[in-house]
Amino acid sequence: MRLRNIPGAKEEMLVNPYVIRDPETRKGSWKQEVFGNGRPLYVEIGCGKGRFLCQMAEEHPEVSFIGIEKFSSVLLRALQKRAAMEADNLFFLRFDAEGLTEIFGPGEVDRIYLNFSDPWPKDRHWKRRLTSTEFLKRYDAVLAPEGAIEFKTDNEGLFDFSVESVKEYGWQIPVLTRDLYHSPYAEGNVLTEYEDRFATLGKPIFKMIIRR
Numbered sequence: 001m002r003l004r005n006i007p008g009a010k011e012e013m014l015v016n017p018y019v020i021r022d023p024e025t026r027k028g029s030w031k032q033e034v035f036g037n038g039r040p041l042y043v044e045i046g047c048g049k050g051r052f053l054c055q056m057a058e059e060h061p062e063v064s065f066i067g068i069e070k071f072s073s074v075l076l077r078a079l080q081k082r083a084a085m086e087a088d089n090l091f092f093l094r095f096d097a098e099g100l101t102e103i104f105g106p107g108e109v110d111r112i113y114l115n116f117s118d119p120w121p122k123d124r125h126w127k128r129r130l131t132s133t134e135f136l137k138r139y140d141a142v143l144a145p146e147g148a149i150e151f152k153t154d155n156e157g158l159f160d161f162s163v164e165s166v167k168e169y170g171w172q173i174p175v176l177t178r179d180l181y182h183s184p185y186a187e188g189n190v191l192t193e194y195e196d197r198f199a200t201l202g203k204p205i206f207k208m209i210i211r212r
Contacts, residue, residue: 028105050078131162
C-alpha cells in the first residue's frame with residue numbers, strides 16, 4: 001500500500017508534545033521518568049492512526065501506553081486524536097521496531113500489541129514479519145517475566161506463519177481463535193481503523209495471545 005506523504009508531518013514529529021524524541025535515552029526509565037509512576041507499560045508496535053491505543057488509554061488509566069509507528073504521515077493522524085484527549089498515559093514514538101532493544105530495558109515492557117501488521121507475503125521477507133523468530137527475540141529481551149503479546153490479523157497466511165514461529169521459538173499460545181467475533185474473546189475487544197472495515201464485512205479476524 002502506497003502511503004500519502006503529508007506536508008509538514010516530519011516537522012511535526014520534532015515539536016509535538018506527545019512524541020518522545022531520542023527514545024534511546026529513556027531506556028530503563030520509561031515508567032518513572034516519562035510517566036512519573038510505576039504503572040504497567042503497554043506498547044503497540046505499528047500503531048497506525050491511533051484509534052486502538054487512544055481508546056485503550058482512555059479505558060485503562062491505570063496503564064501507561066506507548067505507540068510506535070515508523071511513518072510520520074500515519075502517526076500524524078494518531079497525534080490529532082491524542083490532542084483531543086485528557087488522558088496523561090499515552091505517548092508516541094516515530095521509530096522502527098527493529099531497534100526495540102535500543103529503547104527498552106530488560107523486562108521493562110509488560111504487554112506488546114501487534115495489530116494487523118504488514119504480512120510481508122514474499123518468503124524472502126520472513127524476517128521482517130513482526131511475529132518472526134527474529135522479532136520474538138527482540139520481544140523476549142524487553143518483555144517482563146509475566147508479560148504477554150497480543151496479535152490480531154485478518155491474514156490467515158500470516159497467522160499460520162505466526163503460530164509456527166511461536167512454536168519454533170518455544171513459547172506458549174494460551175489464547176487462539178480463528179474467528180474472534182464469534183469466540184469468548186470478543187468481549188472487550190477494541191478495534192483498529194483497519195479492523196473496523198473488515199468487521200462490517202463479516203470477515204473473520206484471527207487472534208492469539210503469546211507468553212513464555
